[in-house]
Amino acid sequence: MVSVSCASATLVVWTSAWLHGAAAADDVLDALQAWADLHEVVADDDGTATALDLPGPDEAPVGPALLLAALRRAGTTTGRLALPVPGDVRGLGGKGPLSTCALRAGEAVVLPDTGVGLVPKIVADGVMRWTVFDLPSASGAEHVPIGEAEHGLASAMRQAATALVTLDVARHRPNVREEIAALSTKHSKLEWPAGMPPRAVRVLQRAAEVTAILEVAAGDSPGNAKSASAMQARDDALRPLSEAVRRARCAAVEEAVRVLSDQAAGLH
Template sequence: MVWTSAWLHGAAAADDVLDALQTWAELHEVIAADHGTATAMDLPGPGDAATGPALLLAALRRAGASTGELVLPVPGDVRGLGGRGPLSEAALGVGEAATLPGIGVGLVPEPVAEGVLRWTVYDLVPPTGSEYVPIGEAEHGLADAMRDATAALVSLDVARHRPNVRSEIEALVTGQPATPWPAGMPPRALRVLQRAAEVAAIVAVAASDAPGAAVSASATRARADALRPLSTAVRRARCAAIAEAVRVLSDHADQH
C-alpha cells in the first residue's frame, strides 16, 4: 500500500512499484473476484486468464484511487473490510488485505504456487475505512507489549523448555526479507515496523511448542490468552505505521 500510494501521488515510478513486488514473489497475477468488479475495473474476472500488476496499477489510476490502507483481520475483527462478505472471508484466510476505500475496492494477496502471488480484487461495500490509530498511540502500545512479551516468556517458562529462545527470536527477525521502501519513508514508521517485527517474533516463539514437549490443553489456553494482547498490539502497530507512511509520502508528494 505504501508503494501504490506513493505512485498514485507521483512520489514513485510504476517500475519502482513493480520492482518492489519482487520482494514477496517472483510472479504476481491479478484477477477480479466477480464479473461485476471485473467490468467496473476493466480486469479479467472468474474464468479468465489473470493479468499482471501493471494493468492493476492502470486500473486503479482510471478509477481515481488516491490512497490505500493495510488491514490485518482476525476472527471477530474485520473492521475496514465492509463487514461479512467475500472480501472479509478471503482476507481472513490469508490474514491481510489492502483496501482503497475511495474507490470501493479491496485487494487480497494469496500464494497460489511457489513464487506466485495472486492479487484478487473485491468490491468493498460499504467503502468505509478501518479504525484510525495514531502512530504515537500504536508506538506506546507496542512498547507496553514489548514489556508484556518479556513477562509472558517468564510466566510461561519458555526459557526453561527452550534454552536457545533468544537465538530463535533473533533468527526470526533477521530472517525476514529486507523490505524496500520508497525514498522519504518516515523514520518513525520504520522504527515501529521494526519493533513490531521483534514483538511478533517473541509471540511466534512463545506460541510454539518446543520439540518433544508435552503441553496440556489448559497450558495451551493460558498461553494463548497471555499472547493475544501482544498479537493485537503488533497488528495495530503495523497498520498505524503503514498509515503514517502513506500520509507522509502522499503529503510530501502533493506539496511538490
C-alpha cells in the same frame, strides 16, 4: 500467526508512493518480487472486472502493471492495510466475499476511494494472485495514531515478557535469543520508498522483533509441559501482544501513506 511484513503492506505503501510521484511503476513491481516471482491479477466478479477493465473470474489473469494502470484510471489516491482476525473485520464492508477471503488470508489492501479491496494468495510455487473485490462500504475502519500504537506495543511487550518468564516459555530452549534475532531480521528485510517516514519504519521494525518473540513462544511448550492449562496460559499471555502488533503494523502503514501523500502535496 502472520509475519510482521506482508504483501498487502508492500502494495499499499509502494502504490501510494507511485500515485503521488515518489516512485516509478517499476519500483512497485520490483518491491512485489519480495513475495513471489510472478504476480497476477483477476477480479472476483464481472461488475468489478468491467468497472476497472480487468479480467473477470473466468478469464486469464493479467500482470500487476495493468492493475496499476486501472487504479490510475479510477482516480485512486489512497489505500490502507487491513489485517482481519476472527471477530474483527472492520473496514472490509461487512460480511461478503472480500471479508471472507481477507480473513482467510489474514490481510488485504483496501482502496476506499475506488471502492475495491485486494487479497493476495499463493496459487502456485512462486505465483501470487491478487483478487480484486467490490468494497460494499468503507465505513468502520479503525484509526490508530502511530504514537498510540507504538506505546501500546511497548506496553504489551512488557506485560508479555513478565508473563512468559512466569510461564517458563523457551527456558529450556538453547540459543533462543539468536533464534529471535534471526526471525526478527527475516521479518524486517524489506525495501521501502525513499520518502518512507522513519517513525513508521521504526514501528515496523519493533513489530518485527515482537513477532519473532511471538513465533518462538508459540512454538514452545510452556515449562516443558504440554498440559491444556499451560498451553491456555501461554496463549492468554500472547494474545494482547499479537493484537498490539496488528494495530502497530496498520498504524505504521497508514502513517507512511499519509506522509508520502503530504510530501507530494508539498511539491505542487
